[in-house]
Amino acid sequence: MTGEPVRIAVWAPRAGAMEIALGETPQTAPMQTEPGQTEPMQAGAGGWWSWEGNPAAYGEHLDYAFIVDGAQPPLPDPRSAWQPHGVHGPSRHFDTTVFEWTDDDWRGTRSGAGVLGGVVYELHIGTFTPEGTLDAAVEHLDHLVELGVDLVQLLPVAAFPGRWGWGYDGVALYAVHDGYGGPAALQRFVDAAHGKGLGVCLDVVYNHLGPSGNYLSRFGPYFTDRHHTPWGEAVNLDGPDSRTVRDFVIGNATRWMREFHIDALRLDAVHELRDDSDMHLLAELSDAVGRLAAELGRPLELIAESDLNDTVMVTSTALGGLGMTAQWDDDVHHALHTVLTGEIHGYYGDFGGGAQGHEEQDALAVLAKVFTRGFLHDGTFSTFRGGPWGKPVATESFDARRLLGYLQTHDQVGNRALGERITALLPPGRQHIGAALYLLGPFTPMIFAGEEWATSSPWLFFTSFEDADLAEAVRLGRREEFAGHGWAAETIPDPQAVGTRDESVLRWGELHGTGGSMFQWYRDLIALRRKHIDGPTHLADVVIEADETARLVRMQHAGLSVIANLGEEEASFEMAEDPGVELLSSGAVTVEGRQLTLAPDAVVILG
Incomplete structure (x- = not known):
């Protein structure tokens, strides 16, 4: 720690007096502290209080907490940079300027895309690796x-x-x-x-x-x-x-x-x-x-x-x-999820099965609307919300990259009772179809960590609250929430159990084993996206054709055609133009002139 003086300030506009408790005084829960040296803080304008001192005088680290109007225990700093003793313990002074950065020339991502036009990857530090x-x-x-x-x-x-x-x-x-x-x-x-x-x-x-x-x-x-x-x-x-x-x-x-x-x-x-x-x-x-x-x-x-x-x-x-x-854009997720899995409970009802007596919409028709107009609910009636929802999108001028599209997110997986990823709900070929649609669609795509190799680990809801009453309330609340959907309490993982977090850790060993082919599929799709989709995208330029009987769907976007068979039988698609060059495919696909024949869960990308 340097010997340079530091200034610590806190906003407490209603306090009549403020003190700072200094020194290394670990605590792990409220009311369990023995404050070190205390000094008065100076009142300033606008309800601010401050203290200045030499951090080197207080040991290797300057740990501190605030005493408001003499009340105990001392409280951590609302603007604390570091809580090494937990959120109830004292704060630790941290100088952000000490780190020696090596990114002086950084001006954005390697592709220059940033968010718009790039590929986003959502991950949770605590489960991305075993160490967390x-x-x-x-x-x-x-x-x-x-x-x-x-x-x-x-x-x-x-x-x-x-x-x-x-x-x-x-x-x-x-x-x-x-x-x-x-x-x-x-x-x-x-x-x-x-x-x-x-x-x-x-x-x-x-x-x-x-x-x-x-x-x-x-x-x-x-x-x-x-x-x-x-x-x-x-x-x-x-x-x-x-x-x-x-x-x-x-x-x-x-x-x-x-x-x-x-x-x-x-x-x-x-x-x-x-x-x-x-x-x-x-x-x-x-x-x-x-x-x-x-x-x-x-x-x-x-x-x-x-x-x-x-x-x-x-x-x-x-x-x-x-x-x-x-x-x-959760509508992208819901439309894809309903088409691929057939689930129509809860908010999925509007996306493919109809709900509460309202007119049923085919899931492929809903998917087509979302991919060409941005939202399903764009002022239309939502049975889940019980009224009209959303506003229309200007499809010819609006840059669709401003909407993030995804097949999975931490919410959509973790809010399931058993935390099943899409991998647990679908055969690989059907996940290939979902990935092709959103990674080559008009939206900015986002991948949820582990999706790209079809990891077998679930993503469960987990906590580690130290307050026993709060921990039990969370545990019971989780069970009651899903009991209403027909889940037996004993089947709901205990969010407080260490094993619940451990079960959610990504299984990296699968990447070069059972997950290798899925990873190659995602990597190849992203490479196609980078090559063919450059600059703003407009929903008006996306064309989707769907055969609801045969369960065939074709998406045309940015010079690419994604054709997939979501049915249970082999099906043929007759193209009105030359089919072009096959760039990527999954499953059995044959081409005879302008006729494409696809096995169930097969998908082909033409360009």
């Missing part, structure tokens, strides 16, 4: 380069309670989970990725904090009862003192990009960012990121998870939009 650390993940970056990935999207790394979890219950939003290696490990990961031409996207959660270790309300009005979300009171984005809360969020986002060289952020469930301000938080964030990109001289991008089915999300702020670069 950022440093261990670095050892597999060459695999992603070989696959053809452009951008690596990490599920949330903000500090959360316990060793294992998905990360969506983070409570220290400025800290990197110590179990993953802490903040220095994230810097090493990003630097290594950039060295291989890979961009890094970080999943961040600003719509709520987790239930354990969330001390923000002890410091100030970070939450408001003006709005409510599925997690309770909303983050205070438009009420009294909301300016500082908005700065807390925007400062967090730009810090990841400036100090950790992150290229993009995926913003979780932005529809739950309740904000009635004249300028929505997302628009303000977009403008702030744009200014930072100009300052740093490299692209910086924002991806929204939105269920609103509205392209205002990705419309420029100058045109009245919210300014995101891209947004997730």
Whole structure:
């Protein structure tokens, strides 16, 4: 630790007095601390308090916590960079400027595509390797380069309670989970990725904090009862003192990009960012990121998870939009999933089987609409939501790359009772079809880690809460949720069991064994995409023909034809033009003149 003085500040506008507890004072749960030396903090303007001192005077590391109006125990810093003793323990000072970066010449991904036009790869650090650390993940970056990935999207790394979890219950939003290696490990990961031409996207959660270790309300009005979300009171984005809360969020986002060289952020469930301000938080964030990109001289991008089915999300702020670069499109997933698996329960009902007495739509017809108009629900009635949903897309002018399409995501797999990946639900040939459609379609494709080699490991919901009551509540809640869908309680994996996380770890040994052919298929599809799909894509240019009786589908896009047989019998497809050159195929396919004959689950790509 250097001997340079440091300044530590905290916003506590309602506090009458603030103290800082200094020294290495580990604690693992509330009310279990013996604070070290305490010193008063100085009050400043706007409800800010500060302390300055020499960190070298406090041992190898400067650990500290705050005492608000004399209340015990001391609380971690809301802007803590490091929580080595867990989310209830003291914070640790971390100097982000010490790391020696080697990416000074970094100006974007190796393909130059960034998010738009690139291939995104979603992974969870805790299950990507058996070790579950950022440093261990670095050892597999060459695999992603070989696959053809452009951008690596990490599920949330903000500090959360316990060793294992998905990360969506983070409570220290400025800290990197110590179990993953802490903040220095994230810097090493990003630097290594950039060295291989890979961009890094970080999943961040600003719509709520987790239930354990969330001390923000002890410091100030970070939450408001003006709005409510599925997690309770909303983050205070438009009420009294909301300016500082908005700065807390925007400062967090730009810090990841400036100090950790992150290229993009995926913003979780932005529809739950309740904000009635004249300028929505997302628009303000977009403008702030744009200014930072100009300052740093490299692209910086924002991806929204939105269920609103509205392209205002990705419309420029100058045109009245919210300014995101891209947004997730769950309708793509639902349409593909329904066509490939035949499942029609829950929200899949609208995508192929009809629901609650409403007119049935064939799954292939739904797929055709989604791939040519962006959304199924574009102002139409949603039986799942009980009303009209979404807005139409301007198919001739809208760049469809602003919509992310995928066959799997952490949500869609992990929210199943047994965490079955698509691999467990389909024969390989049918997964080949799904991959061909979305990887060669008009959307920006996203792969969920392990999908590319059809890993046999499930992706289960897991936690490691240390609070026994909370752990039991999560366990019972999971069982009750699926009991309503007919699952016996004893069949639902215990999210608190260590084995639940362990079962979800990717099985890398399969990559060069049973998963080798699937990996080659994905790699070849991505290579075709890179060669044939360049620049903006428009939904109006996509043509889909479907024979609902024979279960044949043909997608034409960017000079490519993807023809697949989703039926149970051999079927023929008569082309009106010369079929062109066979670029890639899976399963038995024969060509006689303009007639193609495909075995069940066969697919061919012509160009």
